[in-house]
Amino acid sequence: MKRIYLLTTMFFAAATAASAVSSDRRMALAAEDPMPIPDEITLEAALDYALEHSFTILQAKERIEEQYGLIMEVGAAVRPTLSLNGSISEQADGMTASYSASDNWSVALQVRQALYAGGGLRAAIRAQDALERAALYDLQASVETAIQEVKTAFYGILLARETIEVETQNIELLEEQLANTESRFEAGSVSNFDVLQAKVALANAKPALIRAKNDFRVSVADFKRVVGYVKRRGAPTVKMPKFVGELDVRMQEYGLLDSMQQAMKARPELARLALLVDSNQEGIEAAEAGYLPSVDLIGSYNFLRSYTTTDDRFDNPEDGWYVGLEANWNIWDGRATKGRVLQAKSRVRQSELVLDETRLSVEIEVRRAVSELESAAELVEAAGLVTGQAEEALRLANDRYSVGSSTFLDTLQARVSLTEARNNQLQANYSYLLALTNVQRAIGETKYNYVDASEAK
Numbered sequence: 001m002k003r004i005y006l007l008t009t010m011f012f013a014a015a016t017a018a019s020a021v022s023s024d025r026r027m028a029l030a031a032e033d034p035m036p037i038p039d040e041i042t043l044e045a046a047l048d049y050a051l052e053h054s055f056t057i058l059q060a061k062e063r064i065e066e067q068y069g070l071i072m073e074v075g076a077a078v079r080p081t082l083s084l085n086g087s088i089s090e091q092a093d094g095m096t097a098s099y100s101a102s103d104n105w106s107v108a109l110q111v112r113q114a115l116y117a118g119g120g121l122r123a124a125i126r127a128q129d130a131l132e133r134a135a136l137y138d139l140q141a142s143v144e145t146a147i148q149e150v151k152t153a154f155y156g157i158l159l160a161r162e163t164i165e166v167e168t169q170n171i172e173l174l175e176e177q178l179a180n181t182e183s184r185f186e187a188g189s190v191s192n193f194d195v196l197q198a199k200v201a202l203a204n205a206k207p208a209l210i211r212a213k214n215d216f217r218v219s220v221a222d223f224k225r226v227v228g229y230v231k232r233r234g235a236p237t238v239k240m241p242k243f244v245g246e247l248d249v250r251m252q253e254y255g256l257l258d259s260m261q262q263a264m265k266a267r268p269e270l271a272r273l274a275l276l277v278d279s280n281q282e283g284i285e286a287a288e289a290g291y292l293p294s295v296d297l298i299g300s301y302n303f304l305r306s307y308t309t310t311d312d313r314f315d316n317p318e319d320g321w322y323v324g325l326e327a328n329w330n331i332w333d334g335r336a337t338k339g340r341v342l343q344a345k346s347r348v349r350q351s352e353l354v355l356d357e358t359r360l361s362v363e364i365e366v367r368r369a370v371s372e373l374e375s376a377a378e379l380v381e382a383a384g385l386v387t388g389q390a391e392e393a394l395r396l397a398n399d400r401y402s403v404g405s406s407t408f409l410d411t412l413q414a415r416v417s418l419t420e421a422r423n424n425q426l427q428a429n430y431s432y433l434l435a436l437t438n439v440q441r442a443i444g445e446t447k448y449n450y451v452d453a454s455e456a457k
Helices: 002-031 043-053 055-078 120-187 192-227 256-266 268-291 336-402 408-442
Strands: 081-090 103-116 294-305 317-328
Touching: 043 055, 043 120, 043 192, 055 120, 120 192, 120 268, 120 408, 192 408, 256 336, 256 408, 268 336, 336 408
Parallel strands: none
Antiparallel strands: 081 103, 103 294, 294 317
16 A cells, blocks of 8 residues: 555656646746847848747747647657556455455556558658648748738838828928918018918828827837737836838839749748648548558566565566567448548548639739739829929929919918828838738748748649
């Protein structure tokens, strides 16, 4: 009885220690602070930070680790296993038969090696290998999605920042115009109505600046989410980083046919789904292995309680070895194997349908992205012309107003038109950069490649 109590106590002590170590590790990880965001952030720096901290990418990396574990688990079926088995028991004297003892113990060291399993084990390994490569393509897709999100968030910040500059310049000019109008009113060259219009125009311009500043703060918060920055509770507040970059547009052309071909070759989602089809094909062979027998080689060395004497000490055992073959063949399993084969074939067909559907979706995505890029390019050109015309119109309106040949309302309208034209140009540049990002995502064009696209079928 003391031996049983000792073994039980040791088991629970080991389990408690392992649980405490795991808890301490989780607490240590939770206490770690994230890498600080640089004081000056370019688009390249933002992408590099996101590749290390984006939650989307980190989850994809963990799925790869999961597949590594599954491959190890499945591969263990074709490798020999070594196990140490032991038992110890005691019972009341009244329950003991004449040919047995009240206490008993045994220890056995056993080796088992699968020799044949109908090809199911090898098929399962090949299926898991395909799933591992599919997980790599899943990581690549996650990287491209993260790149698209980071670019979109970064361009949103630049748009909000430059909108603030436009609205600030507008207010400064309106303040200057108000001061000029008040001076002319004191000189008697304009009426009080012109002064009132200048004040109203200045007041109406301030809400736009307030909205632009709020958009900038929201864009920065969304940017931190996209790149994976999380401020830990109690951590000091960091200052607002400086975002380096402009909404400059460099026109690029993408032909529809070439873009289609590029997408079909480079999109990681298609390569991943093709590998899932391969994995499910192997699943059919693994299921059909249930129709065939399995053979295992078994060897063991046993230590038993000696029954030749009444001495039951551990250092006085009976021992010996054993080697043999163990075969099993389910002649009739109630059609369970038939059901597994039907399921495996259905999974293959489903994965093929998903692959075909995704190919069609990618084709539509490429068509839409290329069309939007062409439309955005036309808007950029039109907005640039309008901005130049609006600047010239304001200059002429100011000259005419200064010599008294036009009203203040004409000058004010020219000022409003210029501000609107500048904001439209910013929005057009922003839309073009987003459209370009969407085209690059649609055709799988990125410099951050984790796998070779040539591996896909």
